Amino acid sequence: MNSKKALTLLIAICLLVIAGCQKKTEPAAPAAEANAAVSAAVEQTMCPVMGGVINKDLFxxxxxxxxxxxxxxxxxxxxxxxxxxxxKLPQFKN
Ligand SMILES: [Zn+2]
Known part of the structure; x- marks a missing residue:
């Protein structure tokens, strides 16, 4: 009788742990995508006047x-x- 109760409890704990792990992994992915989008938006690669490739010494x-x-x-x-x-500049777009 007692061992059957213990087994039921063990299964319940396992299910809780699995459910807890799935909840933790879900919100991490969209947050990482949002950060990547922000850093890409502020990076200037083109000259706003002629449209050429920028020189990092000229600013x-x-x-x-x-x-x-x-x-x-x-x-x-x-x-x-x-x-x-x-x-034309990404760093001034809101
Ligand atoms: Zn130029």
């Missing part, structure tokens, strides 16, 4: 964020009229 700080350019000419054009180019 200006605008509204507290770094804006990179492909050449000095583009940097000058941006500084003359920044509002014209910020629409």
């Amino acid at each position: 200006v700080e605008y509204q507290g964020k770094k804006v990179y350019f492909c050449c000095g000419q583009c940097k000058g054009d941006f500084e003359k009229d920044p509002e014209k180019y910020i629409a």
Whole structure:
């Protein structure tokens, strides 16, 4: 009688542990995807003026964020009229 009760209890504990493990693994995946999307959105790879590949040594700080350019000419054009180019920059998109 007692051993049958103990076996039933053991099965119940096993089921609880399995259910607990499944609950823990579920929310981790969507959180990791959200973080990846945020870091991808703020990374600038293209010059907003000419559309060329950016040079990380050529940048200006605008509204507290770094804006990179492909050449000095583009940097000058941006500084003359920044509002014209910020629409093309991922770091200014909300
Ligand atoms: Zn350029």
